[in-house]
Amino acid sequence: MDISNCEDPTSALNPFKATTIQSGHTVLLRLPSGETKGFKVEKDATVSIGRVGSFRANELIGHPYGLTYEIRGKELAVQSPRTLQEVEETDATNELINDGEFVQPLTLGEIEGLKKSGVHASDIIKAQIEQHANYSMKTEYSKEKYKQRKEAKYSKTFSTVEPTIYNVCDHWFKKDQNRIRDIRPDTLSQILNLANVRPGGRYIAVDEASGLLVSAILERLGGEGRLISICDVDSPPAYPVMTLMNFRKDIVTNIHSSLNWATAQEDYTPAVAQESSSEVGKSERHRIRLDKRKNAADTLLNAREELFAGEYDALLIASDYDPLEILQNLIVYVGGSGSIVIQSPFSQPLTELQSKLRLDPSYLAPSITESWLRRYQVLPGRTHPTMNTSGSGGFLLHAIKVYDDPNASKVSSHRQSKRRKKEADEGYSSVSQTLESHETTEPEEEDAAVADQISLTNEVEPAG
């Protein structure tokens, strides 16, 4: 099977990622259950996907992503894409079907027999349906549901899933959202846009989300730009999320450097940089080792220099460490007007951080947002939100790094003391904040605006 044996697997415009499946890729497959799983595709090896079957990896190599296959023996047959099937409404209802009667009409043994004899999945389903006493009495909707459930169980088809950052994030979120700190695809997309991530940009990231943030930034850079990530382990960690992205390694090495929290300290001299005189002029082997060490040292020292040079476009944080401490360490390297985006699975740490940042004139308009996403089933006649796309997708704090001018902030604080009194009476004070608030509310312009300027310059906040 050779759809297009494209020898140059990369797009002309963006050489960072292959547009077809290559040997060595880890490929996400969507199984009949709807679940996605990652499988390594190595030339001449066999890919085994459990109950669904197994096939030779070469069958996939060179193919574009996104096709659907049926396993026939060890061969793959590309399937036509399925369209939605119109479900005819009928007069049948479930009125005459007694509960509990709608049972499996074929025994497990019978089904195994049919499967072993090579009967096609759709035939097994048909057989089951025929034997189902009440099938014709059920409504068309119930029938469709029943058919789909059976299909998921006996189908030998799968699809390849293109490793877009959306698909990879979605896969991880469903698989283990804790490991990516609840960063749902919508949240991730907001992080990238709020941080203005673009080809050619320069970014600092603190990623304890299994490399999701690093992967997403690298994807958006597309081979052009710079990313320094700061980790809390001795050497840069192997990011499990990145494995699925199938980036070209040489390009990643060019645009991505890693420091840890010690080597990111300006006043710290890493041991690797301490030249020891006793180590020169030994054996050939020793000299190779020293060269290696020298290279490593150079890489590290370059990354340090690069970080300390500052003027980064944005700082992106998804970390268990105190975000205020992280900012105290890194804010100095963010350029004026650069974005700070901090993600957390809980609102509380960001709430506390926000109430500190708004006292600091280096942060403009720190605001907290929660992302909200809802997916719908759009089958004909049966459109409704899916039953399980709620839950938490994490919280973001966004602020803009600015340069304060203490002389510029002399604004009358008459209003302020009045407000403070009112808040004290009510037992709490509040500040409403959002990147988009300006067009959802229509405040009394003058008042709101003046109050807003006051709130930017001192510790008092306007009532929400």
Added chain:
Amino acid sequence: MDISNCEDPTSALNPFKATTIQSGHTVLLRLPSGETKGFKVEKDATVSIGRVGSFRANELIGHPYGLTYEIRGKELAVQSPRTLQEVEETDATNELINDGEFVQPLTLGEIEGLKKSGVHASDIIKAQIEQHANYSMKTEYSKEKYKQRKEAKYSKTFSTVEPTIYNVCDHWFKKDQNRIRDIRPDTLSQILNLANVRPGGRYIAVDEASGLLVSAILERLGGEGRLISICDVDSPPAYPVMTLMNFRKDIVTNIHSSLNWATAQEDYTPAVAQESSSEVGKSERHRIRLDKRKNAADTLLNAREELFAGEYDALLIASDYDPLEILQNLIVYVGGSGSIVIQSPFSQPLTELQSKLRLDPSYLAPSITESWLRRYQVLPGRTHPTMNTSGSGGFLLHAIKVYDDPNASKVSSHRQSKRRKKEADEGYSSVSQTLESHETTEPEEEDAAVADQISLTNEVEPAG
């Protein structure tokens, strides 16, 4: 105008509330803007509703709630209820309309002139539309929007709104949600059901939500049952929410008593109860005063006795005071298997409370829920969620009061120590909790169940 001069204004089955508008009622009116406002309806008085006009109150008295009226002079004309108008789709688009051209075609002076000359609102709108150069080029949707905006501005119609607890809560939520602690109609309905409020039941309430909780409980009791509310003011406060309910006062007095946090203490002797011998046998006037004082004292002492007798069906709390302290004061009066429902505009106080209550074997399954509500516009061809029904509707903590038996809780804690270690590694621990969780998740039965029992008996919680 006399639709039905029903002399017995109360329903035969529920004499607690009149089913028609009575003199002395405070009636919610829905104005053309969609806003609701409360107006006092007193026999022979004039009701003035601002720009919309004014009319004699007698015109409303005796009418059922929910009708729509047009003000014609000082008279009211009942309008037929409006149905949705099908909007025909046309080929017109906004393609050829230049932005900024879609302006007011009549000057303000012209409009005032028309209004003063008694021209009907719909005619003003028609005149405006006719003069609007681009009207016919706009899409039908834009036209409809434009027409509605104009109607809201010039219409002289209003509707009466039945004082159901839903409508009253909705009115207050839109008017000032802070004063009712963000209790949205959906949240309120959950409070009432979770607390099993029913005719004949006995309840304790702490209501700092302007009387919304007290009103809702009284409404559900319907004149049968008992409510003791605890307030933090010297005498029972005048609840602004209750004003709109138009309850029969005599029935309220029968079923509702009030104590404050001092008089609700068993070890406290209220001053009013201290009989002073120097006060007996004075003048007539003095004796009347003493009788009054005696009655007040009796009422207070009865309410205290009633509270201290305990065995209440539920405790409902919406308060700024530390909820743990409130529980420590009142939990003893809740009967076994009774509900505790605590509302808060923020999740944080309930989160902290929950993590304490689950260590206390007197509380079964303390769980926190957030209510979620979305309203839709359902105009033909234009169905979508309304743009502004999101936001916060408050949080609830619900638990069941139980009687512990320390001897019954001997369960192996092997699993527990393993879990504790895992949580320590991850830096946090979690517990999933909800009244409904059993049917949204399908845990590995045995494990989840055992873990759950463990979590009920000691300080360790199962992973969420």
Added chain:
Amino acid sequence: MWSNARDVAAGDLVIIWQTRELIQPLLITPGKDLNSRFGYYRHADLVGIPYGSKVGSRNGKGFIHVLRPTPELWTMALPHRTQILYLADIAFITSWLDIKRGSSVIEAGTGSGSFSHSVARTIGSVGHLWSYEFHEARANKAREEFSLHGMADIITLTHRNVCKDGFTVEDTVDAVFLDLPAPWDAIEHAKKALKKASPTRICCFSPCMEQVLRTVSALNDSGFTDITMFETLLRPHEVHQLSLQPLTQAVEKLKKLEQKREDKRQHQIARTSKRKRDDLPETDTDNVGGKRLRTQESAEEDVSIRDIPDAVVDPGQSANQPSPIKTSVSKVSPDVRGHTSYLTFARLVPTAPSTIRD
């Protein structure tokens, strides 16, 4: 309805709470036993104890809580004959429809009776619920249940296809609730059943948007007004204990870790020099220094500082560094149900022209 007494009596229906996932109704029948994986209990032992009691099993395998039934607990415990309504929808519908003491209500279909129990509780003994179920076996089951729960006087259950045959009452009820696949077929019937002289309300419960659109149109055609639609959900929160890691500690640990490796490397160099003199083969561990800055591939060998207990890095210092304070925080549980049904509401206002002067 159910017992209001303080203590459990023989013949009471109680709710047995074993875990959040295992909540069951039980009719107290002295002589019978209750067996579960949380132990063995005799019904007789439960008679006379107060509702809300924790009870240990006779064989020490666990415990149960004996609760007083409420419609909310019943919803969690009831035998499912159909998809059922849950708290958020039941509560909201009850409130919008203004169901309260003395209300007359229609529901169709009865289903598993989750909504019926809640309505019966709320309207009390002076109210009445007419409940219709088109599925005969389910109707019989529900009738039995209502009778067992002492609600036979409050609920009249009829086995009937209301879309075809309409309701059994006219000009009688304050509110109608339709949980039917094709509610539009029952709307004209509902209009007849609703009281003519006072404002009344209807709710249609439909999972799909297409049903809503058709329902809205039918309601409009039948003269219902204020048609509106809602969705409501209950989002359970899970509570976590959170502590922010102090970064300064991480920095110190990393520095020490690096120093340790550097020391080890120097030691290795010294050993290698010695070995070289003895002409011994180089060992693998000799390469540690060079490997340190290789990326990705070597990750398994890297030590996360969070994997290292304080004691390993610096046994003396951990005592001085207080462990960070934990805060209770919460977030929406990941497995929240994201949709139940659309709730379409409308009102019917009294408009008999004979009574209204215009």
Added chain:
Amino acid sequence: MWSNARDVAAGDLVIIWQTRELIQPLLITPGKDLNSRFGYYRHADLVGIPYGSKVGSRNGKGFIHVLRPTPELWTMALPHRTQILYLADIAFITSWLDIKRGSSVIEAGTGSGSFSHSVARTIGSVGHLWSYEFHEARANKAREEFSLHGMADIITLTHRNVCKDGFTVEDTVDAVFLDLPAPWDAIEHAKKALKKASPTRICCFSPCMEQVLRTVSALNDSGFTDITMFETLLRPHEVHQLSLQPLTQAVEKLKKLEQKREDKRQHQIARTSKRKRDDLPETDTDNVGGKRLRTQESAEEDVSIRDIPDAVVDPGQSANQPSPIKTSVSKVSPDVRGHTSYLTFARLVPTAPSTIRD
């Protein structure tokens, strides 16, 4: 696109942030002035300062922040010619459509250019955006803007009704975004414009459900697969400082308040007895004791303990009672936008039968 230099230069487009509600674009033109209610500024004074600077006004009336434009700031500052797209939708659509460096993209219509700017930023100089607008004046405005913002090479803007006349490219783009009143009329055209040999994607942006249903059906008819629909929102949180009131203090205050009243009453009685002897008329204040337990009506006279500063109740004690600790807490802002549009997505997979063996 916009300047990447550290400092502001003449001719730069900058964003002037005055307040959250007042964010404006400004083309730095030395010689010109900026006047607002937050003061008076000379453009010339802004030249040479670093981006991100706070600048005080010349007349001391306020200050501004001078920011570097980003598509996100532009969305907050742009002149509205139409309803525009905001962050949450733009970001999600970009991600689902896999728009990245080098992507070829179609959008229709251009509208106010909010989405266009974001796409241009994301695809970079090696990507391309074909943008279509059926409204001529808007198209011209947008073309000027794109040119002024240095995006003329990245964006090709065409004034055209794509529903009638289709797109200007074939077999060319990776993704299509349709923000049209009747997207179904453009779907067949979109299919022609999408690349044939690789997987491609489409998104239709429609505020109403009826549009979605029709779009889904058209996508299905045209052979698009994996049709799905989303809604996404950004829910801003507001931060409050919260402290729980200690109940014990309230109890003590109420007790003292009552004692005070009782003392006053006793004093009144004594006075009345004396007055009676002198036969003086009784005063109103005499009634205080008796009024105390009247409910509701007397509320205005009741003193809430929260209205009383500590000093009034007990001047000595307030210092001993530490005021409760405030915690920063947050909740969703009440004025959140609850809906923007439904986002209908679908994929088109390469299926040319000649290349696929089956």
